[in-house]
Amino acid sequence: MICALASSVCFGAASVLQAVAARAAPPGSGSGVDVALLWRALRQWRYLAGLGLDGLGFVLQIVALRTLPIYVVGAALAASLAVTAVLSSRVLRVRLSRVEWTAVAVVCAGLALLALASGPEGHRAGPDALGWGLLATACGVLLVGAAGGRLPQRPRALVLGLGAGVGFGVVEVAVRLIDGPDLADPALYALLLGGGSAFVLLTSALQRGAVTTATAGMVIGETIGPALVGVAWLGDRTRDGWTWAALLGFAVALAGSLTLARFGEAPETGARATGSCSSS
Numbered sequence: 001m002i003c004a005l006a007s008s009v010c011f012g013a014a015s016v017l018q019a020v021a022a023r024a025a026p027p028g029s030g031s032g033v034d035v036a037l038l039w040r041a042l043r044q045w046r047y048l049a050g051l052g053l054d055g056l057g058f059v060l061q062i063v064a065l066r067t068l069p070i071y072v073v074g075a076a077l078a079a080s081l082a083v084t085a086v087l088s089s090r091v092l093r094v095r096l097s098r099v100e101w102t103a104v105a106v107v108c109a110g111l112a113l114l115a116l117a118s119g120p121e122g123h124r125a126g127p128d129a130l131g132w133g134l135l136a137t138a139c140g141v142l143l144v145g146a147a148g149g150r151l152p153q154r155p156r157a158l159v160l161g162l163g164a165g166v167g168f169g170v171v172e173v174a175v176r177l178i179d180g181p182d183l184a185d186p187a188l189y190a191l192l193l194g195g196g197s198a199f200v201l202l203t204s205a206l207q208r209g210a211v212t213t214a215t216a217g218m219v220i221g222e223t224i225g226p227a228l229v230g231v232a233w234l235g236d237r238t239r240d241g242w243t244w245a246a247l248l249g250f251a252v253a254l255a256g257s258l259t260l261a262r263f264g265e266a267p268e269t270g271a272r273a274t275g276s277c278s279s280s
Contacts, residue, residue, distance in 0.1 A: 001115050004064035004076035010057030012083025015215075017050035018206065041203055058171075065121075065175045069237070070230030072118045074172065074223040075111060075250050078257040081215065082107040085260045103259035110253030117245035122235025130233060131177055134170050134190035141167040141197040149204065160205035161214030165221020167198025172226040176234055216261040223254060 021044050041047040064073045082104045089096045096104075141163050148159035174191035182188065205214035227250065230236035238246040 001064075001068065001072070001076075003060045004068060004073045005079075005111075007057040007060035007064060007073075008076045008080040009083050010053045010060065010080075011077060012080035013087055014050040014053035014057065015080065015084040016087050017046040017053075021046045021050065061172075062175050065172060067121055069118055069121055070172055070176065070234070071223075071227035071236060071246065071250055072114050074169075074227050075114055075253040077168075078219045078223050078254055079107045079111055081219065081257045081260040100260060103256045106256035107253050107260070110249045110251070110256060113245050113249030114253065115249075117238050117242035117249060119237040119239050119242075122230060122237065124233065124235035126177065126229075126233040130173075130229075131186040131190065134174055134177070135186040135193070138167065138170050138190045138194035138197060141170070141194060141201065145197065145201045145204070148201075157205050157213040158217045160201045161217030162221045163217075164198040164202035164205065164214075165218035165223075166225065167194040167201065168218070168222040169226040170194030171198070172222065173229050173234075176230070213261075216258050219254070219257050219261065223250075 021041060042051075061073065061077070064076070085096060085100060085104060144163035144166075145160060148156055148163060150156075151159060171191050171194050174187040174194065177187040178185060178191065202214065202218060205217075227236075
């Protein structure tokens with residue numbers, strides 16, 4: 001659980017840098033799959049710093065996924081929005097309302113309940129087709145990005161954010177399926193394609209859409225699906241008699257995180273003033 005929470009801190013801190021950078025990057029093509037936009041962002045120090053934190057968070061996430069059920073790790077990752085909110089209030093001097101401070105407390109309470117209710121990580125390998133299903137889903141993320149980039153601004157941000165969340169969710173499940181370097185394992189390619197596609201879609205969503213909407217879509221996409229896969233096929237369970245507590249804790253943590261979704265966004269004036277930033 002410590003690794004899951006530490007991963008959440010890394011991702012939450014990265015979001016503060018990434019949201020500023022997304023708005024300061026030169027306009028892209030408008031496509032949901034805009035690799036050139038990602039390349040331009042890579043030349044900005046804030047984006048690189050955010051990527052460094054993302055990398056550290058990913059390593060910690062892998063450790064957590066090897067020891068905890070996916071639904072616990074997913075809820076902890078969604079709680080990175082609480083970290084972003086607290087850091088934004090200090091670093092970017094964004095004021096949190098009473099409702100938002102309450103949401104931070106709600107997220108913490110939901111995670112505490114999940115920690116008490118969670119059982120050991122499941123050890124089932126899942127059906128043979130699961131790896132191929134993940135790879136197909138990762139390819140679908142690219143198709144969603146291509147279609148979503150043509151939508152009006154509000155639905156565009158939601159669709160691209162949701163697609164990015166699904167891509168990150170593919171990574172979560174693939175980490176559980178991969179036992180070692182095996183070039184014949186479709187889960188390995190699903191991890192690479194899902195993670196890369198997710199970064200491209202999220203960068204596009206943050207650059208032109210409402211960050212609140214994009215972040216909310218991402219949180220939903222990266223938590224619910226992987227949690228269901230973990231329970232249905234990978235053997236994730238709760239402690240005996242604590243299923244209700246796990247469901248309640250998951251729902252409470254997710255609801256609190258969505259309340260804090262606007263803190264994936266930095267103030268517009270700050271973004272314009274910096275002139276060069278980064279996003280992921």
